[in-house]
Amino acid sequence: xVQLVESGGGxxxxxxxxxxxxxxxxxxxxxxxxxxxxxxPGKQRELVASITTGGxxxxxxxxxxxxxxxxxxxxxxxxxxxxSLKPEDTAVYYCNAHLPTYRGAQxxxxxxxxxxxx
Numbered sequence: 816x817v818q819l820v821e822s823g824g825g826x827x828x829x830x831x832x833x834x835x836x837x838x839x840x841x842x843x844x845x846x847x848x849x850x851x852x853x854x855x856p857g858k859q860r861e862l863v864a865s866i867t868t869g870g871x872x873x874x875x876x877x878x879x880x881x882x883x884x885x886x887x888x889x890x891x892x893x894x895x896x897x898x899s900l901k902p903e904d905t906a907v908y909y910c911n912a913h914l915p916t917y918r919g920a921q922x923x924x925x926x927x928x929x930x931x932x933x
Contacts, residue, residue, distance in 0.1 A: 817841045817922050819910045824927030827900055831931070835895040837910030837924060844886055848915050849893040851884060853906035853929075860909070864895060868915055878904075900931045 818840040827833055835851070848867050854860040864874045864884035872884055883896040893910060910924040 819912060819922055819924035821908060821910050821924045821927035824908060824929045826930045826932065828933055829901055829931055831900050832896070832898045833900065833929060835897065835908055835910075835927060835929070837893040837895075839891050839893075839912065842912060842922065844891050844893055844912065845888045846914070847912040849884070849886060850911040850913070851893075851895045852909045852911055853904075854909070854926075855906040858906075861906075863908070866893065897929070900929075902931045905929060905931050 820838045821835060823833055823835040825833065846868060848865060850865040851863045852860050853863050862875060863878055864872065864882055866872050866884045866886055874882060881897065881899045885894045897904065907926040907928050909926045911921065913919055913921040
């Protein structure tokens, strides 16, 4: 019954911005480390950004300075603010939640499409 539902994807021109949302049901996101991954057709899934239960964030080098991950505990939602988008950012973006414990439970959303094109 756990659900992670991504939204906010769409078509945007290079240099534009999007904010992705990951709304969680059943689980409480403040108890989980939360990640954003992306996957383009024919490519491996890539970790883009992460935020720990303590608020520590990390980003892959290609998005650092452009993307920001954040969490709103009141809304039980994780966000990915994406600025200065590039065509190479085009991918399906997935939300992931995992407990910060050994062999902790892990959950995935179904993804939201982001297309950066002129």
